[in-house]
Amino acid sequence: MLADDSVLERQRRDLETIEREVETVRRDLATQRAARAELARELQQAERDVASLARAGHQLAIEIADQESVIERLRRALADEQQALAREQRALADLLRAVYAAGPADRLKLILNQEDGHRLTRLLSYYDYINRQRRERILGTQARATRLVELAAAADEEVDRLRRLAEHQGRSQQKLEEAQTRRRALLAELEQTIAGRGERVAQLEADAETLRRLITSLEQREQIDAEADVQLVPIAQRRGQLGWPVPGRLVTRFGAPKDGGPMTWDGIVLAVPEGVPVRAVHPGRVVYADWLRGLGLLLIIDHDDGFLTLYGHNQALLKEAGEWVVAGETIALSGTTGGRDAVGLYFALRHQGRPVNPEQWLAARAH
Template identity: 45%
Template sequence: MALFPGLILVFFLTQFVSPACASEDAPARARELNELRTRIHDLQTRLDAKRKEKTREEKTLRSIDRKISTTRKALQLTEGQLQSGRKQLASLQQQQKTETRRLGVQREQLEQEVRTAYAMGRQKQVKLLLNQEQPDAVGRMLTYFGYFTRARAEKIDALKAVLVRLEILQGDIEEKTVTLAELRGNQKSRVTRLADQKRLRAQAVADLKQQLAKQGSALKQLKADEMQLQELVHSLQELLADIPADAGQNRPFKTLKGDLRWPTQGRLSERFGAPRGDSGLTWQGVLISAPEGGEVHAVAQGRVAFADWMRGFGLLLIIDHGDGYMSLYGHNQALYKEVGEWVDTGEMIATLGTSGGQTQSGLYFELRHKGRPVNPRKWCRGKPSRTAG
């Protein structure tokens, strides 16, 4: 674990620079961030390889959890595109109706003018020109006929323009309809894939539980998982200690005690400090039971310090809030933020799930100060069922 703090420290030190420097060296900063993420991924792989207790069942579960996360995010993207496409199609169809009505009105006006012109006839204009008794009327009538002719020509041009717009709109509608059909096909395919992955995951969870039961190592793994998380948080805490507490922070986290909103809606099924069965361990956070796929929100502004799969916690996201405060979100179905990203209070960061071997969907939520767990109920107001992020 010794390499981990150094890498994260490089990342955070490269991120806390003045806006002027950032704008002048944005490409270099982007390269540094990409390189750092690659190195963290490589480090995670090496750390995983060192864990002798990692089993085939665990690797299978981690792989499936990650695939489900990828599929769920792609499905959400497709759903967003479908929703946007439907709105665009509805707008195009409304424009088409408007232009069709305009076309009808202009046709009626033009037909009326043609009938009027036909009724007046060319003979009336010739009689006016030969009328020697009212020479002033001749000029006025010629001006009128000229205006009438130009107005009729303008209406014809306007009618042609409407027809062109209708033709373009029809093409756009047909194109959008085809796009929506393709998106619906993609969505159906991803829904099927997600269902298949969930079936594979259920089998992987069952295999893992069977393997632990055979070895009688469930308690050993529970303790190892807790120690691993503690080691990760401690390492992050050490390297973040030198970073200014107010960097990117609108309000110090310590002043938010009792005023935080819960990260999701649900029921508190496990409470802070309660015994974890007969393991001799206690809950370091809370477990909020809620339907799969629900949104998880950041409880406060901060920077993502960790976003990956961890045994016992599944897809885990950790946000650093400065001054030694961190919030942890585990068992997610999908993570929507990456290491180094800033998040705002209430911003969606993940969706609820069962990753890490859970059979019931929900969110594992922790708050820590200088590495030590603190009771979320003393920091969040009300109950999760009444105060979603």
């Protein structure tokens, strides 16, 4: 069989998987865009609330300023009335002292003494005038006292109204801040949701494009040269006897969860220092030696009978597509390409395009 056939089958399956995932993410993105429309409506309402509260706060500030002016006017009027009351009290005291000094019997004495008529008339008029002034000043003092009480009550009422307005302004300000906080949260959620989904779609489409180019390259590759027709021991007969590609420690097992998500590892990862020789586990033909998204510098060997071995995250590839290798031959140097944080070799085994557990095919050794 052609070496490229198994690779093509595997890559086509991978491409179909990615294309299905792209479609799923696109559907999710459509759902998120619908959610974005809803968030936009909520955002619009939040902004309207902010504007309404801002207008109310502005109007409230004007009313508070007006009430402060009223309070100031009342305070000035109150001071004026207090001064007038003091003057009336002093005048009343002076009048009372004058009447008291004249004595209660003076008027009667004037009448009985039969003194000069003109003088008597003037004196009687004087007493009448004093009595009228006394009554008027007493009534005036009482009226000013009543007015003073009314003004004081009005001042207290305005002060209480000002306090209620201030409390209302505080509550309105709190609502304004809450509305602004909701606006920021809605905006951040909106931007993060759309950006995240868009980035995921772009990444998947880039992965799919990489696989398409690889498939095209493999489809154009010529049949394996007849001159390299080496008689190989079938790899199926060496199950449990294959040599390890590197002497590193096993850090990721076949089938383990990948990045905490639903996907699982279709190979194993061996931790090794950078630059360690990577060796072929069985003779075969190199059918792929290039960079691949997610696996970095990747080398694939076809061992016939539908078996492929994959070596990823290499620092450098020492073989090219089309070259034959023997078991134990150095084919690459370990590294961190393809986005790995730690140095390690990705090693996988495929049969008829399906992942199989490579640990079951490697010779037993201490881990």
